[in-house]
Amino acid sequence: MKAYVQRYGHDVISGLEAIFTNKVKSFLTALGIIFGVAAVISMLAIGNGAQQEILDQIKMVGVNNIIVSPTETSINEDADESGSADGVQISTKKFSKGLTLLDAQAIEEILPTVSKVSPVIDFNYSAILNGKSKPVVLEGVTNSYFKLFEIDLSNGDLFTQEQNENGFPVCIIGDNIRKVFFNQEDPIGKNIKCGQTWLKVVGVIERRDFTASASDEMGISSTDNKIFIPAKTMLLRFKNRSLVRADEVEELMSRRNQESGSSGSENLNQLDKIIIQVAETEHLSSTAEVIRRMMLRRHNGLYDFEVTIPELLLKQQQRTKKIFNIVLGVIAGISLIVGGIGIMNIMLASVMERIREIGVRQAIGASRKDIIVQFLSESTIISVSGGIIGIVLGVVLSKTITAIFDISTIVSVFSIIISFGVSVLVGVIFGYIPAKRAAEQDPVNSLRY
Structure with missing residues (x-):
């Protein structure tokens, strides 16, 4: 050698x-x-x-999640004599309340393959405290929302059952909100004004890395600039789009007359989306189909909603x-x-x-x-x-x-x-x-x- x-x-x-x-x-x-x-x-x-x-x-959209979101056009699945080509037509005869809290409750109670459900209601407001003001997204959710997207808290706790059911004025804030209003102090137990309502801070969300190319249509969005409140708090203390007052009807009719010919339309759904988590991956597609049929029956046969599976798309x-x-x-x-x-x-x-x-x-x-x-x-x-x-x-x-x-x-x-x-x-x-x-x-x- x-x-x-x-x-x-x-x-x-x-x-x-x-x-x-x-x-x-x-x-x-x-x-x-x-x-x-x-x-x-x-x-x-x-x-x-x-x-x-x-x-x-x-990971950000959550595992085995299904998103039900409202659409602008109501479509009737069953074509009749006045129907258009392909057996699909725009319906003007039937009425649907749109996406509501009752839809979310029905999905959670009826479907055995579903493990978690959270309604989501979004509004843009300004958060105010000690002369400081910041535009924020106010989001009405349940505790399931944080589990669906694996969102952890750096401080505080999630909403209690009593706060969820009775619509207490409490909130969980994002990391940027904490830095702007509570940079040098512990925000837990402090109050912050959002719109005309004072909200008590009960939790702070841990900062998350957010990719700009992530799509909000898939349920992906940054939590850093958001304030989360119980869904019932949103409906009771802020705005419930399913309750239409006479002055709002007059304002809406006047706006439509002024904007005749415009393709835009106002969102009159009570919820902006419903997020559902399926227990087993193999039941994902079949559960989405059952949800579609169930929602179709609840909405009088109108396709005023869309069922998507973000994980499959990704x-x-x-x-x-x-x-x-x-x-x-x-x-x-x-x-x-x-x-x-x-x-x-x-x-x-x-x-x-x-x-x-x-x-x-x-x-x-x-x-x-x-x-x-x-x-x-x-x-x-x-x-x-x-x-x-x-x-x-x-x-x-x-x-x-x-x-x-x-x-x-x-x-x-x-x-x-x-x-x-x-x-x-x-x-x-x-x-x-x-x-x-x-x-x-x-x-x-x-x-x-």
Whole structure:
């Protein structure tokens, strides 16, 4: 073993000497590998960042959640004589109260596959305290809402059963609300004015990282600028859209007359959405279909609602981005192959330039294996060093993309191992052909060259 190490170690040293003798040529040869490895690592980092963003959004929308939201147009499923094409028509004969608290209660009580349900009512208000004012989103929910979206409190407690059922003026505030109004003090037990109502703070939500590309239609939104109150508190103390007063009817009719021909319409639903969590994943689609049929019956056959499954939509996006990630990796991998071809071309040219050197080594006792090891070690060392430099460049490039373009990138150990392994493999495979050609040179003819 020692003899083998000494013999072939000398061949490797000879390869190193050749590399350092031709530094510029060796560096230019390694450029293909360097950029290839850097491209693989940075492209896979972009793809991994996109996939992680989707996973974070799935966590934010909650596991196995279904969202029922109102739509602007009421559609009658059963076409009659005045119906339009495709068996669907806009109904003007039937009446629906829209999305109400009773719908949420019915879903929770009737469906055995449902584990949690929370109504959601949104209004924009201004929070006021000690001369400070800040626009906020006031959101009426139940305690199930915080469990549905895995929202934790940094301080305080959730609403009590008594506060939920009787509509007490209590609230749970987001982290930004705490910083604006209670930066230097504990907000628990303090009061904050929202609209014309004073609310007692009973809890503070832990700050959450929020991705700007997350869609509120999927139920994803930042909690930092929100004030949460019990749903019944919203209906009793703020606004209940299902209760229409005479002055509101006159105002609405006057506005419609002034804006005739406009496509906009005011939301008259009591709730802005109902969020339902299904106990088992396999019951997700079937439960959504049962909810759709149940809501259709409760709304007199009118499609004035929409049932969506955010998790399935996000998983579909995840599959799409995974395919995109594979395509990026393949495209970047092609550059590694091109780099390997570059190594082979340069090494073949090097063989032609060093025929006399090969003849001298063979004349003083070097075997074909020695010549192969020497030239193979050159190509392998070039590819390995290029791979190491490419790894550093790829990591730096990934961090630069995140800093400049605000695109999430995640450099994985897997991508580093794969790209480096391929670079070494490319050096061995594409270096063997020139090495074999060098070993096959006739020593007599080489010395005459």
